Amino acid sequence: KAGVTQTPRYLIKTRGQQVTLSCSPISGHRSVSWYQQTPGQGLQFLFEYFSETQRNKGNFPGRFSGRQFSNSRSEMNVSTLELGDSALYLCASSIRGGHTDTQYFGPGTRLTVL
Amino acid sequence: GNSVTQMEGPVTLSEEAFLTINCTYTATGYPSLFWYVQYPGEGLQLLLKATKADDKGSNKGFEATYRKETTSFHLEKGSVQVSDSAVYFCALTEANQAGTALIFGKGTTLSVSS
Numbered sequence: 422k423a424g425v426t427q428t429p430r431y432l433i434k435t436r437g438q439q440v441t442l443s444c445s446p447i448s449g450h451r452s453v454s455w456y457q458q459t460p461g462q463g464l465q466f467l468f469e470y471f472s473e474t475q476r477n478k479g480n481f482p483g484r485f486s487g488r489q490f491s492n493s494r495s496e497m498n499v500s501t502l503e504l505g506d507s508a509l510y511l512c513a514s515s516i517r518g519g520h521t522d523t524q525y526f527g528p529g530t531r532l533t534v535l
Numbered sequence: 536g537n538s539v540t541q542m543e544g545p546v547t548l549s550e551e552a553f554l555t556i557n558c559t560y561t562a563t564g565y566p567s568l569f570w571y572v573q574y575p576g577e578g579l580q581l582l583l584k585a586t587k588a589d590d591k592g593s594n595k596g597f598e599a600t601y602r603k604e605t606t607s608f609h610l611e612k613g614s615v616q617v618s619d620s621a622v623y624f625c626a627l628t629e630a631n632q633a634g635t636a637l638i639f640g641k642g643t644t645l646s647v648s649s
Binding site for chain 2: 452463465466469471479513515518519520525526529
């Protein structure tokens with residue numbers, strides 16, 4: 422079974438631009454979560470989608486948004502980029518998103534904001 | 536709120552040494568507990584998990600026991616190898632949330648030399 426895939430793997434943007442990242446979950450997985458990883462703040466939860474609905478949201482500004490499609494693929498968007506948005510963005514999928522479920526992570530998208 | 540505290544390291548060991556990475560948690564309900572590992576340039580991989588008190592998770596020689604009385608989930612391995620060099624993250628998910636969010640510790644860098 423193919424793992425979680427994320428595209429693109431690397432991205433360079435300038436301040437003020439917007440960016441869209443894509444995530445394809447493991448086949449059969451209906452829950453997709455997004456995390457931001459930075460050296461200073463570590464791994465932080467952004468949001469979780471299940472059956473095209475945002476079910477849980479972390480403490481990030483409204484510039485960060487996401488969506489999920491009927492095939493469970495998900496995208497996240499960051500508008501008006503700031504230097505501090507430079508990070509590794511990780512997507513994870515699980516079967517149902519239950520608290521005992523294992524979340525399987527993709528390789529991440531490395532975003533650099535100049 | 537929920538949180539995870541783990542020793543940040545770096546932890547430097549010689550091959551075949553015994554490894555312990557301490558992890559304690561704060562949670563209001565009944566969390567599931569996880570250890571993830573991240574190799575350079577990669578996403579996170581599940582190492583092991585435990586979903587209820589006194590459960591022991593194990594994988595690839597690593598073990599951790601869910602101790603509710605001490606709110607701990609310490610990672611151990613009897614004999615480390617150079618290939619175990621990586622960053623290790625302790626994490627929890629809360630049972631009473633509407634959705635699922637992994638809450639991570641800051642990560643512990645392990646370096647094993649031959």
